[in-house]
Ligand code: ATP
């Protein structure tokens with residue numbers, strides 16, 4: 270298989286960049302940026318933008334900045350900034366530098382003064398609601414604010430007073446003076462600055478006046494010498510404003526904004542408002558809950574950076590909105606872990622098996638390969654003894670047709686070990702099976718039994734050697750592909766998205782595993798050791814099942 274990291278799929282943005290370099294536009298340089306707002310954790314949709322921005326810079330030997338778009342102090346924090354840095358890094362990307370829109374507050378202010386001087390902006394006293402009313406609709410032009418022709422000197426004085434904190438929130442805004450009849454509503458005198466008496470996590474109490482996104486973004490891009498400003502399609506209608514601001518100010522550079530379709534993934538939500546709600550209302554444990562579509566959640570679930578990057582390559586970059594099936598993401602991690610994760614045995618719901626013909630105190634160290642296709646990954650010892658644990662599911666009292674696992678009077682092979690036969694079933698007073706009395710066939714280690722076929726193979730552990738483990742079985746957080754289509758997306762929460770098995774057991778070799786280590790538990794799924802683990806209590810998260818169990822249902 271070609272290594273996806275070395276063979277990026279062609280897409281229209283890469284073509285534009287390649288053409289610009291060839292034409293020596295921007296002196297043949299490529300500079301991109303990934304501009305998150307530090308108001309939440311990054312999610313898989315951001316990964317698409319990260320792979321695109323950093324990927325293009327890497328491919329064309331350019332640079333990519335990590336820029337925090339921090340102009341909404343109420344919702345932003347240093348903690349979110351750090352989480353974002355960690356996640357971008359973990360995905361395997363290195364920024365040229367970290368920037369913040371707030372680094373440019375002085376310059377943005379000076380540019381705004383220049384716009385006022387040039388008659389391109391004015392201080393308006395309409396309330397937010399009035400501004401909305403005056404703005405008009407798609408079919409009707411807006412009408413000018415009574416303040417639209419406020420003399421320049423007056424706007425300058427008011428703007429300075431706004432900055433000095435002379436007014437309360439909402440008393441005034443600064444607006445661009447463009448065209449109240451424009452068919453593009455974004456051009457009907459958009460707001461550039463509003464008053465907010467809020468502490469900013471970087472500039473503290475220096476400002477009580479904050480610039481709006483549309484005004485900030487284009488200037489930040491220009492200051493950083495961004496050549497290609499890549500953003501999602503909803504900003505297409507904002508591009509005329511992006512260009513207008515830069516044209517009025519004659520900034521040293523004028524980046525080209527190019528839009529692409531955002532990632533929409535089935536069975537999850539990605540709006541940060543909704544992700545916040547999932548956390549704050551306790552539907553998940555935190556931003557890094559393995560059910561969250563966040564990078565931190567995917568990491569904790571056991572996803573690898575390579576799988577996420579591979580996913581971003583596979584979905585491609587286009588200008589057309591499309592829904593991506595969750596199975597596409599799950600297949601990326603399944604393939605990666607199938608190739609790379611060592612194998613191990615775990616029993617989720619143990620059932621005791623006593624081998625009556627096996628000596629009481631004997632322990633054999635059997636050998637198991639760590640990966641069936643990769644002998645270089647070595648082997649490990651697995652202890653075999655008289656009392657074993659198997660999966661409750663691997664014994665049936667009432668077997669359906671073609672059942673190949675253990676039944677009373679039947680035989681089954683223990684993986685990497687012997688064939689055993691069940692002679693008797695022990696039950697408690699409620700009829701529940703508590704133990705199986707079996708015998709083992711010493712002639713069957715690594716050999717087929719004489720004169721009979723044993724089809725089923727099951728996994729097992731030696732009871733005395735197994736380590737206790739809590740196994741957290743995660744499933745999709747929502748029951749339907751598009752929860753946001755409901756009036757309340759929470760109505761689609763999957764009540765079975767987490768099943769905790771407190772009494773699991775894993776093989777002793779895992780006692781030394783470090784949080785983040787990933788395994789294929791044979792026949793069971795891919796699992797990753799959770800940071801909640803301790804020396805005497807291992808906790809594993811199920812990353813993904815071995816096969817797509819949702820395929821039949823959807
Ligand atoms: P929200 O509106 O939910 O807060 P956002 O898109 O505004 O999310 P930002 O932090 O502003 O979040 O996004 C940073 C960058 O990531 C932007 O360039 C944005 O276009 C991009 N991005 C966000 N979501 C997606 C997505 N689902 N697919 C692709 N790119 C995305």
Ligand code: MG
Pocket residue numbers: 306
């Ligand atoms: Mg945003």
